[in-house]
Amino acid sequence: MDSIAQLAQQYFLLKMGVGHHQPSIDWALERLRLDQEGDDLDIVMLAAATSREEAAPLIEAILQTHLGISAIDDRFAAGKYIALLRTAYLDGKETIESLDEKFTKLYHKLEYPDWLVMLSRNCEYATDIPEFREPFEQEFEYVATLWAGATSPTDFESKYSRGVSNSHDVKYG
Structure with a gap:
């Protein structure tokens, strides 16, 4: 069909x-x-x-x-959705505030996947703390790009690095 x-x-x-x-x-x-x-x-x-x-x-x-x-694999659908959200964000159709609401819902409904921790956190912080905008955008690009090219959750997980995600944080000092 x-x-x-x-x-x-x-x-x-x-x-x-x-x-x-x-x-x-x-x-x-x-x-x-x-x-x-x-x-x-x-x-x-x-x-x-x-x-x-x-x-x-x-x-x-x-x-x-x-x-x-x-x-119907929720992780895969969520990842593809995040890739679409990044395109919408870059086109000005989504904001950090609108994304924060969506990422929070996904994070909870998907039972806190490791790959969504920094994206959700950085987005939430970026709504109030301007210094988090750049780390949020770096993490969003990283995660969305991996999901956009992924053919399965296993494919995504084989390329995803929590270390890379952790590097997308505010650098103080």
Whole structure:
């Protein structure tokens, strides 16, 4: 099915608390418009959904049918999302303040992954302490670049260095 990865990404964002249900409904409407729903009634029902409560279980059922629920890897989706957020930040569509909220939610929902420690911390500090802006941007570039090129969580982890992340800190003295 075309663009099922797009629906999986939207579901991840919804599940992490940083997305909205409407893009998934729009996805289903587009499938109907293009006559790509086949005999999947969950897609038809998703197109008619009006709330997160209606949409979420339908999205999950669609992903289970077409990908298998194990195909949705939260770490990988989070990493790809961070790469997209960096592009949005560089384009001026995201701010340190808006990123801080998103990174905090991801950090907690993903149960505190090591690779997100310095990014989340530096972003939080940069909202109030100007000296942290540069370390935040260095860490953001580092992590986002690794995730952008990663083909799997294992691929990312083989290239990620906590030592490099730790070097992205304010230098006093």
